[in-house]
Amino acid sequence: MKSHPITVSRRGFLAQSASAGALGCLSGTSVAASPLEQSGDDAVVAAQYRGFVKKSVKDLPTPALLIDLDIFEHNLQALAGYMKGRAVTFRPHGKAHKSPAIGKLQLASGAKGLCAAKLGEADVLIRGGIKDVLITAEVVGKLKIERLMGLLAMTPDVKAVVDNDQNAIDLSEAALASKRKLKVAIDVNVGQNRTGLDKPEDVVALAQVIAKQKGLELIGLQGYGGNNQHTVGFENRRTKEVQSNERVVAARQALEKAGFAVQMVSVGGTGSYNIDADFPGVTEIQPGSYIFMDSHYNKIGGKDTPDFKEFGNSLSVLSTVISRAVSGRAIVDAGGKALSTDESVPEPMDLTGATFGVAGDEYGALRLQNPSRELKVGDQVQIMPGHCDTTVNLHNVFFGVRKGMVEHVWPIEGRGRTD
Ligand SMILES: Cc1ncc(COP(=O)(O)O)c(C=O)c1O
Numbered sequence: 333m334k335s336h337p338i339t340v341s342r343r344g345f346l347a348q349s350a351s352a353g354a355l356g357c358l359s360g361t362s363v364a365a366s367p368l369e370q371s372g373d374d375a376v377v378a379a380q381y382r383g384f385v386k387k388s389v390k391d392l393p394t395p396a397l398l399i400d401l402d403i404f405e406h407n408l409q410a411l412a413g414y415m416k417g418r419a420v421t422f423r424p425h426g427k428a429h430k431s432p433a434i435g436k437l438q439l440a441s442g443a444k445g446l447c448a449a450k451l452g453e454a455d456v457l458i459r460g461g462i463k464d465v466l467i468t469a470e471v472v473g474k475l476k477i478e479r480l481m482g483l484l485a486m487t488p489d490v491k492a493v494v495d496n497d498q499n500a501i502d503l504s505e506a507a508l509a510s511k512r513k514l515k516v517a518i519d520v521n522v523g524q525n526r527t528g529l530d531k532p533e534d535v536v537a538l539a540q541v542i543a544k545q546k547g548l549e550l551i552g553l554q555g556y557g558g559n560n561q562h563t564v565g566f567e568n569r570r571t572k573e574v575q576s577n578e579r580v581v582a583a584r585q586a587l588e589k590a591g592f593a594v595q596m597v598s599v600g601g602t603g604s605y606n607i608d609a610d611f612p613g614v615t616e617i618q619p620g621s622y623i624f625m626d627s628h629y630n631k632i633g634g635k636d637t638p639d640f641k642e643f644g645n646s647l648s649v650l651s652t653v654i655s656r657a658v659s660g661r662a663i664v665d666a667g668g669k670a671l672s673t674d675e676s677v678p679e680p681m682d683l684t685g686a687t688f689g690v691a692g693d694e695y696g697a698l699r700l701q702n703p704s705r706e707l708k709v710g711d712q713v714q715i716m717p718g719h720c721d722t723t724v725n726l727h728n729v730f731f732g733v734r735k736g737m738v739e740h741v742w743p744i745e746g747r748g749r750t751d
Contacts, residue, residue: 430746432460
């Protein structure tokens, strides 16, 4: 199942998924009544977007970033249901949504806390009321460390990762100066060759440096195998992720042998959630995309099915046809500034027999081979992002829709917060 236009009902989506055996992991769990009703965040939306609650999707200004709430709720509950009763817990990555409103729904679904990629994201999540936030990229430099101390003053449960002695010393000095203790995890390179220490002995050496820093408390390890997440084919993915997890668990064992207590071993993402969730030595997983999905993730393949179906495509960009002047093409008003193309090509959702290509910053071209419906100027077309995180980062708000009506407008406070 690759696309779910907004007209697909939750029942229809669940029936499609269940009939393919995709929800085997959910047996005994049902989709709960909407927790979204508890959210009061619509009130903080900028005035130009607020008036659209209770309006028809047809009245939205396009390009508009839509969340199909039935599918989104299913995704929330599918992960939470899978993790329920397991020793490993989940800490969803807020880089996918950059929005406290959605972060709080993840907490309500059972998440232990959230991840943020950067200080800017952590800032909006913490100001939005989320207290337990792991910043998954190293915080380096005086200015950034001062900002981190500002967050630490708001919550003692903000956590940083480190892979460098001097950075650990700098973090500790700043924490001591503000009379606080900062929780840190050592970042382990599990194969992505991006950040993190390679060898267990290097991890132990850094732990010994951290132990001498009175401003720091070592809580454990992070070992994110980003290079594994989109590996096509479950068995291929499993083989790679197991190797990654073995590396972080070896670091854990070395730490414990050297006398350090390890409370947290944080790994994985959406592609590996069902590989990591039972891995001995891991304590939590960091999936981000599962709430939205995208055309890239759709292609990786599931555990028991050819398609990765546990989570549905809840995210789309609603566009409007603005020109039919060129034969064989319908030009829509969503281009490179509304849909990212860094990982995979966006795909039309409520139209078959057509492909999408960016035709400029503000233009998308639907190339019509054998279109399933006639397209006129003014018609709307829903496009599935190729990569959910980078597409979300292009928009100011999510429009949460159900049965063609807008129920929520959630601000994306963290958009552009790559700082
Ligand atoms: C450190 C870290 N953890 C978790 C994730 C979440 O990955 P996904 O969106 O594939 O679930 C990411 C995504 O890039 C990440 O960088």
